[in-house]
Amino acid sequence: MSDYLMNSGTMKAVFLEKPEGRLVVKEVKIPQPGPNEVLIKMSAAPVNPSDLAKIRSAHTEYDLTSFIPGLEGSGTVVEAGKGILPHLWKGKRVACSSEYYTSGSWAEYMVTKAGKCFPLGSKVSDEQGSMSLVNPLTALAFFEIARQNKHKAIINNAAAGALGRMVELLGKKNSIPVINIVRNQAQVDTLRQLGSPHVLNSSDSSFIDDLRSLSHELKATLLFDSVCSRQLEMMCDALPYGSSVIIYGNLTGEKQVVFNPRNLISNNLNISGFYLGTRARENGLIKNMLHLKEVSSLMSSDLKIKIHVMFPLSEVQEAVDTYLGNMSAGKVLLDCRTTHSNKL
Ligand SMILES: NC(=O)c1ccc[n+]([C@@H]2O[C@H](COP(=O)([O-])OP(=O)(O)OC[C@H]3O[C@@H](n4cnc5c(N)ncnc54)[C@H](OP(=O)(O)O)[C@@H]3O)[C@@H](O)[C@H]2O)c1
Known part of the structure; x- marks a missing residue:
């Protein structure tokens, strides 16, 4: 025994x-x-x-x-x-x-x-x-989704957290620009120190206009949102035509999110959810092991x-x-x- x-x-x-x-x-x-x-x-x-x-x-x-x-x-x-x-x-x-x-x-x-x-x-x-499992695998999945669907740039919310920092790092490695959305100036400074050229503060009065112009300029047609704030509807309306919105968290704890159906239709927006557990089940053991190997090598080098x-x-x-x-x-x-x- x-x-x-x-x-x-x-x-x-x-x-x-x-x-x-x-x-x-x-x-x-x-x-x-x-x-x-x-x-x-x-x-x-x-x-x-x-x-x-x-x-x-x-x-x-x-x-x-x-x-x-x-x-x-x-x-x-x-x-x-x-x-x-x-x-x-x-x-x-x-x-x-x-x-x-x-x-x-x-x-x-x-x-x-x-x-x-x-x-x-x-x-x-x-x-x-x-x-090394939940956030790194989620960050890898984001870029897999971006590549599969040929998005030129992505947008991520709550970007000053652990996952957000990983997404920024992997964006550089994958040469896919990331527009990072954070909620205060201190978080803007943190992301800038990490070398991010694209940081927006959702508390700024110009936030929605800034998001509109930067997402169109970079052709950022994929928004990952883990906040579900009351700004989400306006954020979606600001995105380029044909964008996808993937909701992967609910940090505000809001029970409902509101979308204007007319704008969804005219802007051809695609809204879906993401859960790592479901994706891992769909990927199967071998693909998961390959992803874990990639995470392990990233964590041995610059992903801290x-x-x-x-x-x-x-x-x-x-x-x-x-x-x-x-x-x-x-x-x-x-x-x-x-x-x-x-x-x-
Ligand atoms: N669906 C999935 O499979 C999956 C997998 C992994 C992670 N996630 C989700 O990803 C999100 C981030 O996870 P994490 O591990 O990176 O968290 P984390 O390291 O704790 O960071 C959370 C970040 O969110 C910000 N935040 C918290 N509440 C907010 C609000 N109401 N509005 C705007 N920003 C807010 C925090 O800023 P402050 O310091 O200002 O509070 C912080 O920067 C979580 O929602 C998590 O559930 C989902």
């Missing part, structure tokens, strides 16, 4: 105390991997907007007594269920995403499908590796995600509050190896 099971057979994991309540740490049984699954001793896990969205709606979808949050992270595979892939990953340091609502990455151990793990290169730290601070699991609520206080400051990580304070 493995050391971790002989020790106590239990682990610390994050739970939601009650609907809209605080996040707390509880001691529960370590899960066991089934066929095609692995057990990972977790190292680090980020707080992502998608985690918070899942936590907010958890009480309507899951049994809170078994719901463990955390969609991605990094760790070492310590047990393998039946199957070739689980045994291939055993003993390896991996980036991983969760498969089950009962086993998230905000815990000392997580069980997930072996197909949701990818070995980390020796140059990639546990911290950077813990963020800014980390703001790291909290132990036991301070999970403080971690979430800190993250929400300043999302653009960088990612807030949970240190799954320790339950006592050891902030970066």
